[in-house]
Amino acid sequence: MKTDVEELTPTRVKLTVEVPFDELKPNLDKAYKEISQQVRIKGFRPGKVPAPLIDKYVGRGAVLQEAVNDALPELYGRAVEESEIFVLGQPDVEVTELEDGTQFAFTAEVDIRPKFEVPDYDGLEVVVDDAEVTDEQVQETIDNLRERFASLTGAERAAEEGDFATIDMVAKIDGEEVEDASTTGYSYEVGSKSAIEGLDDVLVGLAAGDDKTFTSALPGGEHAGEDAEITVTVQSVKVKNLPDLDDEFAQLASEFDTIDELRDDVRTRLGRQVKMQQLSEARDKALEALLEKVEIPLPDKVVEEEVDRRNQQLEQQLQMAGMSKADYLKEEEKSEEDFDSDVADAARLAVKGGFVLDQLAVQEELNVENEELSEYVVSQAMQMGVQPQQLAEYLTQNNQLPAIVSEVLRSKALNLVVEHVTVKDESGNEIDVDAVQRELNGETETAQAEDEADAAEETPADTSETPAETAETPAETAETPAETADAAAEEAPAAEAKDDQETEAKDA
Known part of the structure; x- marks a missing residue:
C-alpha cells in the first residue's frame, strides 16, 4: 500500500x-x-x-x-x-x-492536530486568590443553616417582604383561563422574585382573604411571553422565625454541643473549600500561562463542533431551569452577538488547551496505567451516582475508553505543568501546591515523611528517573483537563448541564 x-x-x-x-x-x-x-x-x-x-x-x-x-x-x-x-x-x-x-x-x-512543540514551561508564575475565610463568610454560612431550621407561624396582618403567603392564582388570556399558569395552595416567599414578574409588588399589603388582579407576561408554558390577566388570592400569611444562635441550636443543627464548636467547624470547612478553589485556580492559571506561550492554528470544524456542544449544553440548562435564552441573556446583561463571541472565544481556547496538553503528553512520554483508568472510572461513577462497574461497562460498550485515556493523559500533563509553576497568592506568599493537596487529602507532614522514608528503604534511589516517569503518578485531583480548559476559557454558560454520558450511563 x-x-x-x-x-x-x-x-x-x-x-x-x-x-x-x-x-x-x-x-x-x-x-x-x-x-x-x-x-x-x-x-x-x-x-x-x-x-x-x-x-x-x-x-x-x-x-x-x-x-x-x-x-x-x-x-x-x-x-x-x-x-x-x-x-x-x-x-x-x-x-x-x-x-x-x-x-x-x-x-x-x-x-x-497541527504539528508543534510545547515550549519550556519552567519559571512560569501565576497568582491566585488568598485562601482567607472571613468572619462574614462564617456568619453567612451559619445564617443559611438557621434558614433550614426556621419555622412558620400564622400572622394576623398584611404580608410583608420575607413573609410566606399561601396563595391561589388564576391566569386568563382573552377571558380564557390558562390552566398551566394557574395554581392553588401555593406557598410563596414574598420578595423572593422567584415567580411571575409583579407578583411580589402585588402581595405586599394583602392580608388573608384579600385578592388583586394584575397583568404580566407568562414565563413559561404554551403561552410563554404572552401577557395574561392574573388574579392572586391570599389564603394565609405566615412569618418566618429563625432559631436563636445558641448552644441549643448547635445541638439541633449539628453534632456539636456548643455554638462556638459549630463556628469552628464551619470555619474549618470553609477553609478547605477556599484551598480547593485555590488549587483549582492554580491549575486553570497554569494552563492559561502555558497557552499564552503557544501560537497554533486551530481547525475550523473542530472549533465549530465545540461551539455547538456549548450551545447545546446551555439549551439543556435553560430547559431544566424553565428559562428562555432571551431571559438568560437579559439576566447576564449580554447581547446575542456578545454571547456568541464569548462562546466562540471559549471554544477556541478549550480546543487549544486540549491540543497543547496532548502534545505535552507526547513530548514527556506520559502513559496511562490500568490502575489510573480504574481510579478515574471510580471517581466519575461517584460523582454521577452510579456503580463503577455499570459505568465501566457503558464506556466499553460505547467505545469511549479512548476518550477516557485522553482525559487521564491530559490531567497528568497538566499536573506536570503545575509542578514546574511558581504559585503565589495575592498577598505574595508562595504556595506549595503539593503540600496543600496532601493537607486536603488528610495527610500530615509526619505521615508523608514516614512514607517517603519507607519507600527509600524498600527501593534504591534511581537517579536516572525522568520528570515524565515521576509524573506518571495518578493525579490526586478529580478535576479533568477538559474542565480545566473550560474554566481557563471562562465558559459563557453559568453552570454546566449534566453530560449526555452521565444520563445515558444512569439509564444503561
Missing part, C-alpha cells in the same frame, strides 16, 4: 492511498460469503451459492462495492498510522480508482 500526504492547510491534509488489488482478496471472500447468505438461488442452500453465480445474478460490481466498504476503515487506519498524523474527526473519503483485478485507490481529507 502506498500513501501520499498533501497538506491542504496547517490543520487539514489529503491522503492519497493506492492499494494493490490482491490486498482486497480477504474482503472479497467475505463479501461473497455474506451475499451468499442473502441471495436465494434455486438448487443452492443459503451460504452455498458459488461466486460465479453471484457475479451472474447479483453482479460483480455489487461484490466489489461490499468489499471496498469493508476494507476502507482498516486501510484508512493504516494510512493514518504510516503517515504519523493525529487526525481529528471523521474523514471525507472518495474512491478514485477501482479496476477489477488491478488497482484500488481512494483519497481521504481530514482535519489534523
Whole structure:
C-alpha cells in the first residue's frame, strides 16, 4: 500500500492511498460469503451459492462495492498510522480508482492536530486568590443553616417582604383561563422574585382573604411571553422565625454541643473549600500561562463542533431551569452577538488547551496505567451516582475508553505543568501546591515523611528517573483537563448541564 500526504492547510491534509488489488482478496471472500447468505438461488442452500453465480445474478460490481466498504476503515487506519498524523474527526473519503483485478485507490481529507512543540514551561508564575475565610463568610454560612431550621407561624396582618403567603392564582388570556399558569395552595416567599414578574409588588399589603388582579407576561408554558390577566388570592400569611444562635441550636443543627464548636467547624470547612478553589485556580492559571506561550492554528470544524456542544449544553440548562435564552441573556446583561463571541472565544481556547496538553503528553512520554483508568472510572461513577462497574461497562460498550485515556493523559500533563509553576497568592506568599493537596487529602507532614522514608528503604534511589516517569503518578485531583480548559476559557454558560454520558450511563 502506498500513501501520499498533501497538506491542504496547517490543520487539514489529503491522503492519497493506492492499494494493490490482491490486498482486497480477504474482503472479497467475505463479501461473497455474506451475499451468499442473502441471495436465494434455486438448487443452492443459503451460504452455498458459488461466486460465479453471484457475479451472474447479483453482479460483480455489487461484490466489489461490499468489499471496498469493508476494507476502507482498516486501510484508512493504516494510512493514518504510516503517515504519523493525529487526525481529528471523521474523514471525507472518495474512491478514485477501482479496476477489477488491478488497482484500488481512494483519497481521504481530514482535519489534523497541527504539528508543534510545547515550549519550556519552567519559571512560569501565576497568582491566585488568598485562601482567607472571613468572619462574614462564617456568619453567612451559619445564617443559611438557621434558614433550614426556621419555622412558620400564622400572622394576623398584611404580608410583608420575607413573609410566606399561601396563595391561589388564576391566569386568563382573552377571558380564557390558562390552566398551566394557574395554581392553588401555593406557598410563596414574598420578595423572593422567584415567580411571575409583579407578583411580589402585588402581595405586599394583602392580608388573608384579600385578592388583586394584575397583568404580566407568562414565563413559561404554551403561552410563554404572552401577557395574561392574573388574579392572586391570599389564603394565609405566615412569618418566618429563625432559631436563636445558641448552644441549643448547635445541638439541633449539628453534632456539636456548643455554638462556638459549630463556628469552628464551619470555619474549618470553609477553609478547605477556599484551598480547593485555590488549587483549582492554580491549575486553570497554569494552563492559561502555558497557552499564552503557544501560537497554533486551530481547525475550523473542530472549533465549530465545540461551539455547538456549548450551545447545546446551555439549551439543556435553560430547559431544566424553565428559562428562555432571551431571559438568560437579559439576566447576564449580554447581547446575542456578545454571547456568541464569548462562546466562540471559549471554544477556541478549550480546543487549544486540549491540543497543547496532548502534545505535552507526547513530548514527556506520559502513559496511562490500568490502575489510573480504574481510579478515574471510580471517581466519575461517584460523582454521577452510579456503580463503577455499570459505568465501566457503558464506556466499553460505547467505545469511549479512548476518550477516557485522553482525559487521564491530559490531567497528568497538566499536573506536570503545575509542578514546574511558581504559585503565589495575592498577598505574595508562595504556595506549595503539593503540600496543600496532601493537607486536603488528610495527610500530615509526619505521615508523608514516614512514607517517603519507607519507600527509600524498600527501593534504591534511581537517579536516572525522568520528570515524565515521576509524573506518571495518578493525579490526586478529580478535576479533568477538559474542565480545566473550560474554566481557563471562562465558559459563557453559568453552570454546566449534566453530560449526555452521565444520563445515558444512569439509564444503561
